[in-house]
Amino acid sequence: MDQREVRYELLHPDELNDIVEKAPIAYVPLGSLEWHGRHMPLGNDAIKVYEICLKAARITGGVVFPPIYWGTECLKLRALGVRDGTVDVDYSTFKAFLLDIVRRIMKQGFRVIVLLTGHYSREQVSAVKEVAEICEKITESVRPKGTPSVKIIALPEYELSLDLGYHGDHAAKWETSILLYLRPELVDMNKLTDLLGIDGEDPRKSASKELGEKVVNTIVKRLCELVKKALIELGV
Ligand SMILES: [Zn+2]
Known part of the structure; x- marks a missing residue:
């Protein structure tokens, strides 16, 4: 790809036209604002998949929309007297918002x-x-009139690396490793004095940049394969 920019918000209209003509692919990274241990930022989930989408789009072409940080059903530690940082929205709000965006x-x-x-x-x-x-199957009632069919690839990123042992932890071995690889400046292992709000293996003993690189590369490669397969199925 000779495409220089994939970030949607930075494109000029002529650049957007070129991209959609060449590779009509849109990546939408979705995350949350919630406690991710004492060592990682509240927005980890969106940051993680945003970086993964950028890598994939630089291979497949297409655009990456700004990450959506507003998630639903996030971790709450307030009962423990902790300011957990969670700012989430209701399920129905999240779903309606996402449906609007995709349409x-x-x-x-x-x-x-x-x-x-x-x-x-x-x-x-x-x-x-x-x-x-909804957007793929109940097309005529939901899709704008005259819009051609679409393929929507919808999944949590860990589903692309189950065979590596990543089943989606929370700020533990895997998520910490991934951020250590993608955005090391955002991780401060020195702050990790306890495992409050961490679900999975103790990242102090198990997380590494190398593991993060391995899992991210696997996810990006498989995501690109899914996108290319979808383009072929659509005859694009
Ligand atoms: Zn997370």
């Missing part, structure tokens, strides 16, 4: 839409998959 993205002529969620609460994953199904 508007379709109007711009994108044919393959990737909804990659780095936050995988039960409600968030189900909203993402339901929106994908």
